[in-house]
């Protein structure tokens with residue numbers, strides 16, 4: 001066993017502290033940060049850059065090289081069919097940790113590292129950080145004794161680097177539970193500032209987002225990650241098994257939806273401000289009319305019929321049609337269609 005380890009960094013305080021503690025023991029670290037379309041972390045100053053930018057900032061601060069690993073299309077299968085269940089949303093936390101650690105295990109070989117360090121704290125998160133689950137993750141990944149959790153190490157069995165004297169167990173902590181008091185104290189000691197991802201952020205734990213994920217799994221068998229990414233934008237309405245409408249809620253979402261339109265239909269109301277909607281899945285004439293009514297309903301259009309522009313065809317060659325639409329969709333019908 002050598003004095004080189006992989007540090008799993010999220011950009012949050014716990015991984016920052018764990019990295020600092022292990023670095024102080026003379027261990028050379030290589031940071032690995034997983035990026036995901038489901039990450040909701042934002043820093044106070046850099047909205048929307050997410051925790052991966054925090055992970056880069058942290059690794060720069062500590063002088064550690066960093067490797068960024070996207071949770072790719074193989075991760076879709078984990079969300080679809082988790083082996084160990086989900087939390088309050090569709091978050092497959094146990095499978096997710098196993099997925100990440102399996103990838104880290106290969107990186108360990110590439111980087112000639114002997115063990116893995118994480119900022120995990122026993123009992124901090126119900127699904128993946130309970131003592132027995134930490135053990136299960138190690139067994140499933142074949143990493144028994146090779147995952148060092150410096151913040152909770154003294155509350156766990158000694159790992160191989162501790163047993164071999166590579167790591168001095170005395171210097172490690174015994175934090176258990178959700179209180180962050182000790183971490184904040186320790187951060188002050190190390191003069192670590194700005195810890196924006198203290199609680200982490202994952203859309204898969206969000207019940208509203210999860211409802212849309214469940215809907216798409218139920219209705220679309222040939223999903224790709226881009227389909228899941230689209231769930232992050234707009235209001236979603238299911239018109240039939242294959243057909244749905246996505247309606248932007250603000251300018252940013254309108255642009256995001258427009259960029260993802262490809263060859264699908266888009267709709268927008270003529271002459272008054274209103275949303276852009278994407279109509280996916282080979283709609284019938286009736287479904288196009290319903291989608292146009294939904295778009296009209298969310299525009300500034302007042303009163304009776306209004307004009308809605310329907311665009312079809314590829315980005316290079318759009319075909320534009322103006323539809324005259326009655327503004328008569330009852331609120332109850334709208335609610336029934338909304339996912």
Ligand code: SF4
Nearest residue numbers: 091092093096202204
């Ligand atoms: S909260 Fe999300 S990112 Fe974190 S372990 Fe669970 S599924 Fe994975």
